[in-house]
Amino acid sequence: MLYFIGQVFPYIAMGVFLAGLAWRVLTWLKAPVPFQLTMFPAPASAVERVTAVGKQLCLFTPLYKGDRTLWFWAWIMHVSLALVIVGHIVGIYFLTQQFTLIGLSPKASTLLSESLGTVAGIMLLLSLLALFYRRTAIAEVKRLSDPADYFDLLLILAVVITGMHMRLPTVHVDLPVIRTYLGGLLTLQPVPIPENWLFISHFLLVNILMIYFPFSKLVHLLGSVVSRAMISEAPPVYPTPAGVQRQATIFAKEGQSYESSATRGQGTGSQSRGV
Amino acid sequence: MKVPLHVAKEQEVKAAGFKPTPETEIKEKFLAKLDDVRSSMRSIMVMLETCTKCGNCAQQCHSYLGTNDYNNFPAARAELMRRVYKRYFTTAGKLLGRFYGAEEFDSELISKWMTYFYQCNECRRCAQFCPFGIDTAEVTIAARHIMSELGIMPKFMAGIAVNMEKSGNNMGIPKPAIVDCAEFMEDEMRDETGLDIKIPIDKPNSDVLYVPSSADFFTNVDTMIGAAKMFHHLGVNWTISSKILEAANFGLLFNMNVMREHNQRLKEAAREVGASLVVQGECGHGWRAARMYTEGASGPVPFKIMHVLEYAAENLSKLPLRKLPLRVTLHDPCNYARAGGVIEQPRQIIRACVEEFVEMTPNREENFCCGGGSGILMDEMMEIRMQLGKKKAEQVKALGSLDYFAVPCSICKAQLPHVMKHYGMGSLSMGGVMDLVGKAMVFDK
Numbered sequence: 001m002l003y004f005i006g007q008v009f010p011y012i013a014m015g016v017f018l019a020g021l022a023w024r025v026l027t028w029l030k031a032p033v034p035f036q037l038t039m040f041p042a043p044a045s046a047v048e049r050v051t052a053v054g055k056q057l058c059l060f061t062p063l064y065k066g067d068r069t070l071w072f073w074a075w076i077m078h079v080s081l082a083l084v085i086v087g088h089i090v091g092i093y094f095l096t097q098q099f100t101l102i103g104l105s106p107k108a109s110t111l112l113s114e115s116l117g118t119v120a121g122i123m124l125l126l127s128l129l130a131l132f133y134r135r136t137a138i139a140e141v142k143r144l145s146d147p148a149d150y151f152d153l154l155l156i157l158a159v160v161i162t163g164m165h166m167r168l169p170t171v172h173v174d175l176p177v178i179r180t181y182l183g184g185l186l187t188l189q190p191v192p193i194p195e196n197w198l199f200i201s202h203f204l205l206v207n208i209l210m211i212y213f214p215f216s217k218l219v220h221l222l223g224s225v226v227s228r229a230m231i232s233e234a235p236p237v238y239p240t241p242a243g244v245q246r247q248a249t250i251f252a253k254e255g256q257s258y259e260s261s262a263t264r265g266q267g268t269g270s271q272s273r274g275v
Numbered sequence: 276m277k278v279p280l281h282v283a284k285e286q287e288v289k290a291a292g293f294k295p296t297p298e299t300e301i302k303e304k305f306l307a308k309l310d311d312v313r314s315s316m317r318s319i320m321v322m323l324e325t326c327t328k329c330g331n332c333a334q335q336c337h338s339y340l341g342t343n344d345y346n347n348f349p350a351a352r353a354e355l356m357r358r359v360y361k362r363y364f365t366t367a368g369k370l371l372g373r374f375y376g377a378e379e380f381d382s383e384l385i386s387k388w389m390t391y392f393y394q395c396n397e398c399r400r401c402a403q404f405c406p407f408g409i410d411t412a413e414v415t416i417a418a419r420h421i422m423s424e425l426g427i428m429p430k431f432m433a434g435i436a437v438n439m440e441k442s443g444n445n446m447g448i449p450k451p452a453i454v455d456c457a458e459f460m461e462d463e464m465r466d467e468t469g470l471d472i473k474i475p476i477d478k479p480n481s482d483v484l485y486v487p488s489s490a491d492f493f494t495n496v497d498t499m500i501g502a503a504k505m506f507h508h509l510g511v512n513w514t515i516s517s518k519i520l521e522a523a524n525f526g527l528l529f530n531m532n533v534m535r536e537h538n539q540r541l542k543e544a545a546r547e548v549g550a551s552l553v554v555q556g557e558c559g560h561g562w563r564a565a566r567m568y569t570e571g572a573s574g575p576v577p578f579k580i581m582h583v584l585e586y587a588a589e590n591l592s593k594l595p596l597r598k599l600p601l602r603v604t605l606h607d608p609c610n611y612a613r614a615g616g617v618i619e620q621p622r623q624i625i626r627a628c629v630e631e632f633v634e635m636t637p638n639r640e641e642n643f644c645c646g647g648g649s650g651i652l653m654d655e656m657m658e659i660r661m662q663l664g665k666k667k668a669e670q671v672k673a674l675g676s677l678d679y680f681a682v683p684c685s686i687c688k689a690q691l692p693h694v695m696k697h698y699g700m701g702s703l704s705m706g707g708v709m710d711l712v713g714k715a716m717v718f719d720k
Contacts (some may be wrong), residue, residue: 024324031317035571037410039402040616040640056408065641066331066404074329074406140348141330146376148367149328215367216375223325224407230318231408235567235616240575248571250315250420250531255307257294257424258532 005204006193010185013207020214021222028226034248039231053228070134077127083120084163091117092179114167121164128157152216155209162202171198278389280653283433288426291436292533295426302380306363308421309356313364318413323357324365325407326350332401332411337643338394341665346391349401349411355387356414385427392418393429394659396648397528397560398609403640412614415649416527423530431653432529439537443544444489444521450476453517456492460500468718472507474499478514481548485515485583486522486541486565487556488685495688497706498557501713502583508716509590513554516544522561523685527568528650534564535572541565545578552579554586557707559610559684560649566615582611584683587712588620591627596715601678602631603711604671606691607642608684621683621708628715629679635670643667645682647690657693664694671700680705 043049055061060078063071090098091113099109132153135145166173177194184191193200213219236244285295296304313319332349333339339348346352354376361368361377368377395415402410422428438447448456457474464472475481485506491499506513519540526534545553555565562582569576587594603625611617618639625632637643646663653660671680680703682691688706695703 028317028321028324031314031320033317034315035568037318037413038567038614038616039399039408039410040613041618042616056406060406062404062408063329063331063406066335070329070331138330140333140345140351141328143345144328144330144348144351144354146374148371148375151374215365217325217327220325220327220407223321226317227321227325228408230321231402231410236570236576238569238576238580239578240570244570244575246571248315248535250312251535251572256532257296257426258530259292 002193002195002200005200006181007185007190009204009207010190013210017210017213020211021219024214024219025222025226028223032246032249033230033233034246034250036233036235037231038233038235040235042235043232049232049234053225053232056228057224073127073130073134076123077131080120080123080127084117084124087113087117087120092175092182095175095179118164118167121160121167125157125160125164128153128160132157148216152218155205155212159202159205159209162198162205166198166202173199278386278393279659280389280393280656281430282389283428283430285426287430287433288428291428291433292440293423293426293428293433293530301382301385301425304425305380305385305421308424309360310364312417312421313360316413316417318410319417322407322409322413323353323360326353326357326409327407329406331404331406332409335400335404337398337400337646337666338396338663341646341662342394342659344391344394346387347394349395352391352395353409353411353414355384355391356418359384385422385425388418388422389427389429392422393651393656394663396609396644396646396651396663398644398648399613400609400641400644403613412649416531419529420531423533428529429653432525432650435525435650436530436533439521439525439533442520443516443518443537443540445523445525446489446493448489448492448520450517453492453515453520456496457515460496460503463496464500464503468504470507470718472503474503475514477517477548479548481512481514481550482552483511483513484545484548484550484553484578485513485556486519486544486553486561487515488523488558488561489521490685490688491556492520495557495685495707495710497710497713498683499709501707501709501711501716502556504713504716504718505587505590505594505709508594508718514548514550516548518544518547522555522558522565524561524564524568525650527560527564531572534568538564538569538572541569542573542576550578552581554581554583556583557683557685557688557709559608559615559686561685562617563610563614582615582617582620584611584617584620584624584708587709588623591623594627594712595717595719596627596712597717598627599629599711599715601629602633602676603629603679603681604633604635604674604677605638605708606635606645606667606671606680606682606687607639608682608687609642609644609648611684612640612642621681624708625681625711628711633674633677635674637670643670645684645687645690646694647686650686652686652689660690661694661697664690664697667691668694668698668700671695671703672698677703679703679711681708681711682706683708 043052060075096110096113099112288295336349358378359380367375392415397412399412435445524537555562643666
């Protein structure tokens with residue numbers, strides 16, 4: 001069982017995560033955009049467009065204009081999540097000695113690394129709890145929510161709680177052993193998973209999250225980029241420059257119901273009037 | 276089917292060129308159409324799959340704020356499509372069902388769609404505030420398209436489709452009546468200015484094709500007169516085509532194939548009169564349809580397309596304007612601001628035409644819809660229309676006393692007088708922006 005959890009399942013999880021996301025995004029990109037959905041005022045150049053989309057995605061500006069409280073917690077949640085992910089990679093790779101590279105003593109580096117991780121972890125935990133509370137506290141949002149919406153939050157919370165538990169001073173975690181284990185996975189020479197039950201549950205939950213991710217609303221990670229890119233597209237230019245041809249396949253489909261009188265023979269006798 | 280609007284009867288559906296669907300085939304055809312739309316429009320797929328249901332859109336939607344009906348909250352409205360979409364077209368929906376918020380199609384759904392997708396004004400304000408840019412107007416456009424393909428549509432829309440096809444305009448006005456109205460307006464202008472200002476109809480070899488709103492021939496004549504005076508003063512070789520007397524394109528508001536047909540009419544008419552520039556009159560969604568949909572709907576476009584307000588703003592310095600002593604505010608039609616990029620031009624024009632211009636809050640691309648957008652002008656929906664217009668009324672009321680309320684869009688012009696009256700501002704005079712240009716222009720006699 002531990003062999004499966006430690007040396008097989010992580011590969012399945014990573015495979016499903018990457019293939020699942022790629023499949024979702026490719027399915028979207030395969031569908032045409034028959035008409036520009038430009039939201040004005042529109043960015044004037046490609047550079048401006050990338051800047052505008054980047055700003056919206058990094059700072060959540062549309063949310064800031066709307067619900068400031070939601071903006072605060074949502075932004076804190078995503079930023080601390082990003083920090084935690086980067087912290088894991090750097091902290092485990094350098095065994096918390098990364099800050100010696102900028103001149104700190106080994107002891108100070110470990111202290112700083114651990115403090116930063118703890119702060120980011122607490123921020124993540126608090127913001128997830130805040131978002132969970134918000135989902136139950138606002139009537140419309142509560143009514144809109146399905147079990148899956150709570151499940152997403154609970155799953156991430158479970159990952160965060162097991163992770164934070166390992167930070168307690170009473171818990172001993174052997175970082176070099178974990179580094180060896182993760183290194184083995186990455187270099188495709190898996191070694192047995194360290195028999196620390198906290199670590200095993202934390203790591204297993206992360207794997208489950210990765211498998212669940214591409215099939216859930218968590219794909220908003222990439223959906224937001226595709227969607228934002230669509231509504232930031234440059235508007236059409238007239239007269240149409242040579243070589244530009246959009247594909248509105250919506251008209252070409254079989255079994256369209258509407259037929260104008262030109263194709264269905266003479267017009268009908270209806271006299272109904274509009275406006 | 277119990278919905279707050281009159282649904283077209285079988286005969287009316289057929290007259291509009293649609294095939295009614297027998298009760299037993301509804302589900303199958305509905306799913307086929309949903310599949311069709313999802314694979315034809317990336318927006319539908321991405322926007323249905325990306326929503327995290329944060330609820331930020333609730334407080335941004337005038338429809339929800341005005342009606343207080345849960346299903347008018349944009350995310351909840353989109354859920355009406357999202358839940359069946361998940362059930363039939365997503366892996367998690369098929370496997371997890373209700374846990375994931377997926378639901379089976381049932382016959383009640385069509386009534387809900389007819390009710391609530393016809394209480395969305397397709398104003399796109401929610402997209403402005405959505406962290407992912409999810410545009411509920413896209414979902415509404417798709418939903419109305421699917422329903423009309425099943426032969427289910429408001430009587431109002433079916434009637435307009437018949438008129439559009441027969442006469443090229445929503446009101447079904449035949450050419451002799453158009454010529455009559457044009458002559459009447461020419462007489463008016465002659466009495467006022469002493470000049471022979473023409474409103475040419477079907478004049479061959481014209482450089483500019485002007486596509487007004489058909490209402491400009493009857494109810495909003497001042498808008499037409501403003502445009503005619505401007506073209507006259509600038510010495511433009513222009514015409515109106517009886518083939519397309521209508522900037523409005525109601526197809527966009529209920530069926531994409533009807534939209535395309537009207538759009539192609541625009542191309543044909545421009546070719547016929549030989550125009551290298553098409554100027555669209557004061558019509559909101561018609562502007563969006565012409566500017567944003569022409570290329571996708573009918574292929575490469577050989578002419579330039581401009582809005583009359585863009586055209587007027589560009590030539591503002593050449594017009595002999597004398598400021599009118601009025602205090603004026605502007606309602607940004609959603610399809611000019613958010614969806615059509617005509618934002619600063621009406622402001623430049625109004626500032627040049629009147630002494631005092633005041634902004635309402637919010638304005639420009641964050642403006643609230645008038646509540647009539649996307650063709651929700653059915654008489655039988657008057658009560659709901661007043662609720663949809665509530666935010667707008669509040670915005671106007673906050674400005675104190677006004678002399679003129681500029682609403683440069685035919686649907687806004689049809690909706691807002693009712694709204695203003697309903698909320699106790701019935702005496703406020705309103706009309707287009709070109710109306711102001713016409714009135715502010717001074718001609719040497």
